[in-house]
Amino acid sequence: MPSYNLCILGFGNVGQALVRHLQLKTTELREQYDITWRLTGVATRRMGWIADSDGLDTTSLLAGQLPPVSSALNVREWLSLAQADVLFELTSTDASTGQPAIDHIRTALEYGAHAITANKGTVVHAYEELNHLARERGKRFLFEATVMGGAPVFSLFQEALPATKVLSFRGLPNSTCNVIIERMEQGKNFSEALQVAQSLGIVETDPTLDVDGWDAALKLCAISTVLMGVPIRPADVQRQGVRDLDPETLRAARAAGKPFKLVASLERTANGVQARVQPEQIAAGDPLSGVNSGSMLGHFVTDMLPGLTVALHVPDDPTAGPDVTAYDVLADFLRAVR
Numbered sequence: 001m002p003s004y005n006l007c008i009l010g011f012g013n014v015g016q017a018l019v020r021h022l023q024l025k026t027t028e029l030r031e032q033y034d035i036t037w038r039l040t041g042v043a044t045r046r047m048g049w050i051a052d053s054d055g056l057d058t059t060s061l062l063a064g065q066l067p068p069v070s071s072a073l074n075v076r077e078w079l080s081l082a083q084a085d086v087l088f089e090l091t092s093t094d095a096s097t098g099q100p101a102i103d104h105i106r107t108a109l110e111y112g113a114h115a116i117t118a119n120k121g122t123v124v125h126a127y128e129e130l131n132h133l134a135r136e137r138g139k140r141f142l143f144e145a146t147v148m149g150g151a152p153v154f155s156l157f158q159e160a161l162p163a164t165k166v167l168s169f170r171g172l173p174n175s176t177c178n179v180i181i182e183r184m185e186q187g188k189n190f191s192e193a194l195q196v197a198q199s200l201g202i203v204e205t206d207p208t209l210d211v212d213g214w215d216a217a218l219k220l221c222a223i224s225t226v227l228m229g230v231p232i233r234p235a236d237v238q239r240q241g242v243r244d245l246d247p248e249t250l251r252a253a254r255a256a257g258k259p260f261k262l263v264a265s266l267e268r269t270a271n272g273v274q275a276r277v278q279p280e281q282i283a284a285g286d287p288l289s290g291v292n293s294g295s296m297l298g299h300f301v302t303d304m305l306p307g308l309t310v311a312l313h314v315p316d317d318p319t320a321g322p323d324v325t326a327y328d329v330l331a332d333f334l335r336a337v338r
C-alpha cells in the first residue's frame with residue numbers, strides 16, 4: 001500500500017483544516033483508496049521549517065504544540081529533510097506577483113513532489129510554466145481550491161465535461177463580500193460586517209484583496225487562463241469592490257427584491273475576453289439569485305451547454321469556509337496520487 005509523505009507550507013485556516021480532514025479520513029483513505037499518509041513537514045514564517053521524515057504528531061500540531069525546527073534553511077532543504085512526496089502550498093495570496101508561492105511550487109516540482117495549492121496567485125501568474133514543469137517531471141500541479149473553494153470548477157471541466165468550450169462565466173465567487181453585503185443589509189456598518197467575515201475564517205490575510213474586488217478578479221483570471229485558454233492578469237479586469245457601498249442603498253435594494261451582490265463576469269470576445277467585477281443588483285429569477293451569506297455560485301455558458309450553474313452552500317460557521325476549501329485540497333491530493 002503506497003504511503004505518502006505530506007508537507008504543508010502555510011498553516012493557517014486552510015492548512016489546519018486540511019490536517020483535520022486527513023485525520024478524519026485516514027481509515028477511509030486506507031480502506032477504500034489504498035492510501036496511507038504521514039505529515040512529515042510543516043512550515044510558516046513564524047513557525048520555521050519543521051520536518052521529521054518519521055512523521056509529525058498532527059494532534060499536537062493542531063493544539064499548537066510545536067516540535068523543534070529543523071536545520072533546513074529553505075524550501076528545498078525542508079522538502080528533502082521531510083522526504084516529501086506532496087507539497088501543499090497554502091500560504092497567503094499575493095495578488096500582484098503570486099510570490100513566493102510560485103517559487104515554492106517550482107521548487108517542489110523540481111525536487112520531485114506533487115504540488116497542490118489554494119493560492120490563486122500561482123495560477124494567475126505562472127500557470128503555463130508550472131503546468132509545463134509538472135508534466136515534464138511526471139508530477140501534478142493542482143489548484144481546485146483556488147476558485148470557489150469546495151465547489152468543483154477545474155476538475156469538473158477537465159474530468160466531466162471534455163471538449164466543451166467556455167463562452168462566458170458570471171458568478172459570485174467571493175464569499176467575504178456576500179457576507180459583508182448581507183450584514184450591512186441587516187444594519188452593521190462596513191467594518192463590523194468585515195469583522196463578521198473575518199470571524200468565519202474566509203477573509204484573505206490582507207482583507208483589501210476581498211473588499212476591493214482583487215480576489216474576484218484573480219478568480220476570473222484563473223478561469224480565463226485555465227478554462228478559456230486566454231491568459232489575463234488582474235490589471236486586465238475592470239474592477240470595483242464593495243468598500244463604498246452605502247448601507248441604506250443596500251437595504252432599499254433588498255427591500256425592493258433586487259439585492260446587491262459583487263458580481264464577477266467574463267465573456268469571450270473576438271479579441272480575447274472581457275472581464276469585470278462590480279456590485280450589481282440581482283433580480284429574482286437570475287441564476288445568481290438565492291445565494292446567501294458565505295455561499296458561492298458560478299454560472300457557465302459553453303458551446304455545448306447553454307447554462308450550467310455550480311453552487312456551494314457554506315453555513316455561517318467559523319470553520320465551514322476553510323473546511324470546504326481544504327476538502328478541495330484533499331480531493332486534489334487523491335487526484336494526484338491515484
Ligand SMILES: NC(=O)c1ccc[n+]([C@@H]2O[C@H](COP(=O)([O-])OP(=O)(O)OC[C@H]3O[C@@H](n4cnc5c(N)ncnc54)[C@H](OP(=O)(O)O)[C@@H]3O)[C@@H](O)[C@H]2O)c1
Binds near residue numbers: 009013014043100203
Ligand atoms: N480561507 C479560505 O476560506 C480560503 C478559500 C480559498 C482559498 N484560500 C487561499 O488559501 C491560502 C491560505 O488561506 P488561509 O485562510 O489559510 O490564510 P491564513 O489563515 O492567513 O494563513 C496563511 C498561512 O500562510 C503562512 N504564510 C504566509 N506567507 C508565508 C510565506 N511567505 N512563507 C511561509 N508561510 C507563509 C502564514 O504564517 P506566517 O504568517 O507565520 O508566515 C499562515 O500560516 C491563501 O492563498 C488563500 O487565498 C483561502
